[in-house]
Amino acid sequence: MSTPRYLLVLIRDDRTPTLSAAALGIMTGRLVAWVAALRRWRLLHAVAVGGDSGPVRACVLVTATDLAAARGLAASCPAPVLVLPILGEAG
Amino acid sequence: MSYSEPEVLADTFRAEWPRLVAAAMRLLGDLQSAEDVVQDALISALDRWPLSGVPANPAAWLMTACRNRALNRIRDERRARDRDRALPPLWQSEPAEVPQIADDRLRLVFICCHPVLPADSQVALTLRMIGGLSTVDIARAWHVPEATMAQRLVRAKRTLAEARVPFEEPAGHELTQRLPAVLDVIYLIFNEGYLARGGDGLTRPDLAADAHRLARLLTDLLPAEPEAWALRALIALQRSRDAARTDASGNMITLEHQDRTRWDQALIDEGLGALARTGGDAPLVLQARLAGCHATAPTFAATDWAAIVGCYDALLAQTPTPVVALNRAVAVAMADGPQVALPLLDALIEDRALARSHRVFAVRADLLRRLGDTDRAAEDYDRALALVDNDVERRYLTDARTRIKEH
Numbered sequence: 001m002s003t004p005r006y007l008l009v010l011i012r013d014d015r016t017p018t019l020s021a022a023a024l025g026i027m028t029g030r031l032v033a034w035v036a037a038l039r040r041w042r043l044l045h046a047v048a049v050g051g052d053s054g055p056v057r058a059c060v061l062v063t064a065t066d067l068a069a070a071r072g073l074a075a076s077c078p079a080p081v082l083v084l085p086i087l088g089e090a091g
Numbered sequence: 092m093s094y095s096e097p098e099v100l101a102d103t104f105r106a107e108w109p110r111l112v113a114a115a116m117r118l119l120g121d122l123q124s125a126e127d128v129v130q131d132a133l134i135s136a137l138d139r140w141p142l143s144g145v146p147a148n149p150a151a152w153l154m155t156a157c158r159n160r161a162l163n164r165i166r167d168e169r170r171a172r173d174r175d176r177a178l179p180p181l182w183q184s185e186p187a188e189v190p191q192i193a194d195d196r197l198r199l200v201f202i203c204c205h206p207v208l209p210a211d212s213q214v215a216l217t218l219r220m221i222g223g224l225s226t227v228d229i230a231r232a233w234h235v236p237e238a239t240m241a242q243r244l245v246r247a248k249r250t251l252a253e254a255r256v257p258f259e260e261p262a263g264h265e266l267t268q269r270l271p272a273v274l275d276v277i278y279l280i281f282n283e284g285y286l287a288r289g290g291d292g293l294t295r296p297d298l299a300a301d302a303h304r305l306a307r308l309l310t311d312l313l314p315a316e317p318e319a320w321a322l323r324a325l326i327a328l329q330r331s332r333d334a335a336r337t338d339a340s341g342n343m344i345t346l347e348h349q350d351r352t353r354w355d356q357a358l359i360d361e362g363l364g365a366l367a368r369t370g371g372d373a374p375l376v377l378q379a380r381l382a383g384c385h386a387t388a389p390t391f392a393a394t395d396w397a398a399i400v401g402c403y404d405a406l407l408a409q410t411p412t413p414v415v416a417l418n419r420a421v422a423v424a425m426a427d428g429p430q431v432a433l434p435l436l437d438a439l440i441e442d443r444a445l446a447r448s449h450r451v452f453a454v455r456a457d458l459l460r461r462l463g464d465t466d467r468a469a470e471d472y473d474r475a476l477a478l479v480d481n482d483v484e485r486r487y488l489t490d491a492r493t494r495i496k497e498h
Contacts, residue, residue, distance in 0.1 A: 016134055021223030024133045025104030029097030031141035047142040052131070057138050 003063045005045060006070035009082040010057040012050075030078035038062060043073065061086075096145075103149050104133055108223030109308070110150075111157045113195030116258055118161040122202070122220065122248045128164060132156035196221070197260045197312040204273040207254045212247035213276045219244055221308070222301045232283065232298050270313075274322050274375060277305045281326050299330055310365065320368040321375040328362035328382035331355040343487040347391045359386045377406045396426035413442045417451055429458040449478035453488060465495045 010031075019027070038044040043062045050056035057079065064070035067085060074081040108129065115125035132153055146152040203216040215233070218224045224232075230240035261269050284299030306323040313319045335349040344350075366383050369376045381402045388394035403419035417439055424432035436455040445451045456471035472492035479485045 016137070017130060018225055018227065020225035020228055021104040021108040021133060022101040023225065024137055025101035026097045028104070028133075028137045028140055029100035031137070032100070032145055033096050035141045049139055049142055052135060052138070058142055060142075 003065065004070075005086045006062055006064050006067070006073075007084040007086060008060040008062055008070070008074050008077065009084060010050075010060065010077065011080040011082060012055055012057045013080060027078060034077050035060070037076075038073070100140075100145070100149070104136075104153075105223045105304075107150050107153050108133075109196045109199055109221045111153055112220050113199040114154060115157050115161045116199060116202075117195050118158070119164065120258065121252055122216075123245075123252075124164060125161075126220070126248075128157055128160045131160050195258070196308065198258050200273055200309070200312070201260050201269060202251060202256055202258060204269070204276045205251060205254075205256050206269070206272060207250060207256060208247050210276075210279070212243055212250075213272065214279055215240060215243050216247045217276050217305070218280065218301065221305060224301065270316060270318065273309065274318055277302050277309065277322060278325075278375075280305065281329075285329055296333065299326070299333075302326060303330060310368075317369040317371060318373050318375050320365045321373065321379040324362045324365035324369065324379040325375065325382050326362075327358045327365060328379070328386045331358035331362060331386060337483065341483060342490070343483045345487075346385065351390070354386070362386060372405050372409075374406055374410050377402050377409075381406075394425070396422055400426050413439055413445045413451075416442075417445065417454060421454055424458055424461075429461045433458050433462070447478060449475040449480075449484070449488070452478070453491075456491070460491075460495050468495050 016024070016027075035044070035047070038060070043064070045061040045063060047061070048059045050058055062070065062073055064073060067083070070083050070085070074083045111129040111132065112122075112125050115128045116122060119125050119128065135156055136149075136153060140146070140149075199220055200217070203220050204213045208216065211233075215229055218229050218232075219226065226241050226244060227237050229244075230237040233240065235243075260266070281299055281302030284296065284302055303323075303326045306319070306326050309316075309319045310323050331354050332346075332349065334355065335344060335351070335353040337343055362379075363383060363386065366379050369379060381399055384395050384399050384402070399422045400419065403415065403422050407415050407419055416435070420432045420435040420439065423435060433455070436451065436458060439445055439451050440455065452471045452475035456468045456475060459465075459468035459471060469492055472488055472495075476485065476488050476492070479488060
């Protein structure tokens with residue numbers, strides 16, 4: 001039986017457009033480090049970047065043992081994340 | 092990817108911000124649009140870099156993103172203007188419109204400090220456009236509501252647009268005339284960071300660091316201007332003492348009692364190096380020399396007080412303000428003794444400009460204490476305590492007053 005996969009939807013924060021240059025840089029760096037960690041742990045399957053506007057920043061397809069583990073990964077993300085189980089795979 | 096990446100990217104974004112705003116300004120001719128375009132480009136990096144990886148040359152990526160957004164904006168505006176007319180493809184007009192990655196930051200500095208703007212707007216706009224600070228950060232630093240600061244910035248940008256201030260750096264005589272305004276703005280930002288007017292901390296290190304960054308940028312852009320070097324020297328030398336100015340509990344330590352081994356030698360070196368590139372006797376140069384005298388003194392007692400009094404004499408001749416006179420009196424007390432300086436202080440207390448300042452009473456209280464007149468010293472400490480705003484200075488004065496009563 002294959003390990004379930006989950007879609008992590010990264011939500012755009014309303015306050016982002018008003019942040020300072022340095023604050024945007026810090027947030028970018030944290031997200032870079034987070035995605036790199038997923039990749040290093042071999043949990044990352046696919047990524048897709050959203051449009052320049054709208055509520056969705058990006059979608060990240062990850063492997064996790066169960067919904068709680070997927071939520072744990074989402075909680076470690078520096079941006080707000082919505083966790084969606086992939087039907088037929090998630091427990 | 093390392094975990095120090097957030098700081099590295101914060102530094103990149105902050106360092107690139109004025110260059111990007113300046114480049115967009117050259118294309119769009121309007122500060123508000125330029126700022127929007129740059130913010131968009133940074134947000135785009137925030138969306139893309141985590142997933143695609145940080146580009147090999149982040150600065151070039153950001154510049155291209157800004158340029159494309161600026162060109163899209165120009166094209167959209169042109170479409171709206173000439174809706175019925177067929178537009179030539181954008182790429183045909185690009186070579187004429189798109190500059191190489193030219194350094195327009197100096198033009199941006201002079202626009203932000205343009206004399207058509209009031210001083211408080213010059214400061215706010217400089218922090219926003221050159222420093223890359225958010226409106227919330229600037230509002231917090233100046234103790235004003237965010238809406239007030241946002242309005243101030245909008246008004247400043249509108250004023251510049253309405254006055255059709257050209258995007259160019261002044262040259263020759265005009266440069267000499269307008270440079271002092273730029274130096275004043277950076278100095279004002281530093282002063283607020285070095286000794287906060289209100290609040291519970293003696294300093295606001297972020298604001299002082301921003302001013303230092305701006306001063307470094309100015310010497311990079313105007314390496315032949317002695318006063319730009321003097322400002323950088325002054326800021327570096329003052330900041331070198333930061334760690335020694337308060338104890339572990341946040342209580343103020345005066346210059347006399349500071350542990351000089353805690354002074355930052357790298358900043359002292361930067362300051363003395365910058366000082367070596369100054370010349371003449373402009374007020375900023377004299378102030379930098381004063382800071383240099385303190386930085387090179389092995390102990391408080393071994394300070395060259397005669398040289399310091401000489402600097403203050405020259406400074407007073409050019410800027411005869413009560414604050415300079417007060418500082419000179421302090422130096423005279425060190426060089427020639429408190430009894431010589433006391434009449435100078437008595438005269439200054441009569442000055443209306445200093446009547447609301449706690450410092451003049453604090454200094455006279457200290458002189459009286461050293462002369463053994465504890466009753467009058469206590470009275471002056473009380474007057475100083477009634478006027479002081481800063482919590483750290485208040486604690487220092489309270490302690491000083493308590494100590495003289497114990498003796």
